[in-house]
Amino acid sequence: MDASPQLAVTLDEHALVRGLWRGIDVFRCLALVYAAWSVWHRHDEVAQLTGAIVILAVLAAWTVVQTVRPARTIPMYAAELAIGCAAILATRLVDHEWVITGGAKTVPSIWPSAAVVGFAVLLGWRGGLVAASLVGLCSFIEVQEPTGNTVTNSILVFLVGGCIGYCVDLARASHAALARSMRLDAARAERDRLARTVHDGVLQTLAFIHRRASELGGEATRLGVMAAEQERILRALVSATDLAAVDRPADDGPTDLRSLLGHVEDARVQVVAPGQPVLVERSAAVELVAAIEAALDNVRRHAGPDARAWVLLDDDGSNVNVTIRDSGHGLPAGRLERAAAEGRLGVSTSIVGRLADLGGAASVQSGPSGGTTVRLTLPRHAKEHR
């Protein structure tokens, strides 16, 4: 049995586990009383009554120690198991051969079961079974010719060790799950609070800087582009509503794209999505969301005050398609090229560049009925698809 000290530290985490420990403490005392009563009951059969009393005294001393100052550590329970096994084996020294083969109880009787249960609580079902097999082994050595009682008792000890260990494993797992979900709830509440503050203050300020800077032109344009980029990053950061993201590195695992787009919706922008999650690798999802935000920023700036926009997420199995359509003025021919030539890089870097980096494609066109339609296509790679 590998006695790792860390295991002992993480023990008292669950009400069920704490209850089991108290139960073991009580059981140990009762088992001691029962063992003493058994020896007294058959005292005229016992060959070395003094020896039996010494054994009982050792058990009693240990019981007192573990009752007064209980220590739920692997070394302590290893010691208790050793005492229990030694007491079983020592029965051989204090009893007549004919009494033992006649199926009499050992001196410690059921007292070693406390150590078995203790190991089950400490180390789960495996610990319980190992401790039970040690106790069983000792009782077989002690009787030498196994009686019916020996077999039955060993099976019972096995059952107790295995079952209680299994229950403890389950309790620990469910406790861990509960703790995790509470942590996620707390994280989400905190992030919502942060998101509100940041959204109302910092993001709006950055957006304003961006807007004013592009109006001023010249040197300020660069500042504006930087502000816009920071705004997008910050927005993606505070709007990550994917719960599981709390517990894993930021660039890992598939993420539901829908949960990353809650913040882009407002009175003029509607996100249209399927009923089931649109799963994309997290790093790709963040980039895709940034591209969508860039497209919506363009709508806000160029499509006119009454324009509305729709963001459609469509996962056709081989591609994730995002369509951003607005009901605004539409694009005059050649405007994108002029914008790029003038150093206004919004559409080409923020949208086309991002999608190209992801191995996808983006197109910006005049919509079928006026307005502008931006189409983003992100191919699903084999590793993302599972």
Next chain:
Amino acid sequence: MTPDDDRRPRADEHRHADPALREDASGRPPQPVTVVVADDHPMWRDAVARDLTDAGFEVVATAEDGRSAVARTRATRPDVLVLDLELPGLRGPEVCAALTAAEVPTRVLILSASGEHADVLEAVKAGALGYLVKSARREEFLDAVRATSAGEPVFTPGLAGLVLGEFRRVKATSQQEATERPIPELTDRETEILTYVATGMGYKEIAAALFLSHRTVQNHVQNILGKLQMHNRVELVRFALERGIDPATHEPRGAAEPR
């Protein structure tokens, strides 16, 4: 979601010469469109019924819970059932399922207080023809009832997105596990139209963009719904039997024609 954004159909898209009157090819005088209103909120129910009556519709019954909505619709067989999604007893999708399973020819228009969600999709899969948010204006609502009575699907962009997603999901699951039932698939044209509806375009705009007639676009949308609902018919009948709703009322559809 922002329910106010989902105002569809647009007021200009479902204009008829005499909106609340049903056209009758046989030359008899036109009959008013009959409506049953099911909503558990009494004030809302009365307001809807009054609006409909003022606009020339005939409200033949109202219902305050799911079971009576099914019973009264089966008894009166109106042209349109205006159905709240959250009803006590049977929920909106279950009411639709019960009516479809019982082959009641009434067309169902879903009214929902909240934005799009899974329940709307369930209701549409169970046979509802249209969906409107409760925050829609009065004229939009009346237009939607007219469109529904004429058999025209009333779609919001959000619902179109859900329907598109449902077709994708059915296709993806059918690839994973080989099912014997035929899988409904959208044609390219239908996918295109659904995508347009999902990005906020009205039927008129779609028709202009694709050089189709308004009617053709409507037919496409209707076919899309039909495929979705056909796929569910077996489940609907099973559902109705489980709930003790007798689907075996095989009245000919003509029974609901003008009395």
